[in-house]
Amino acid sequence: MPHSSGDPAIGADVAVAKVDGVRDDPSARLALMRTSYRVPSSVDRGYLPYREARPPS
Secondary structure, eight states: OOOOSOOHHHHHHHHHHHHHHHTTOHHHHHHHHHHHHOOOTTTOOSSOSOOOOOOOO
16 A cells, blocks of 8 residues: 555554454464564664663663
8 A cells, every 4th residue: 555645644544454454364463563574685684773772871
């Protein structure tokens, strides 16, 4: 469902539709999560690009 308006409401509708589409299928839910966290191969450094969470010093 590509769109280019940038409207957050449309983005929310797309997200809800994707989740509703996999609600009763565990393997489809995992596949959706994999696509949500996929790092493009052009920037893949072998780990997710998130820093370790640490308490404030």
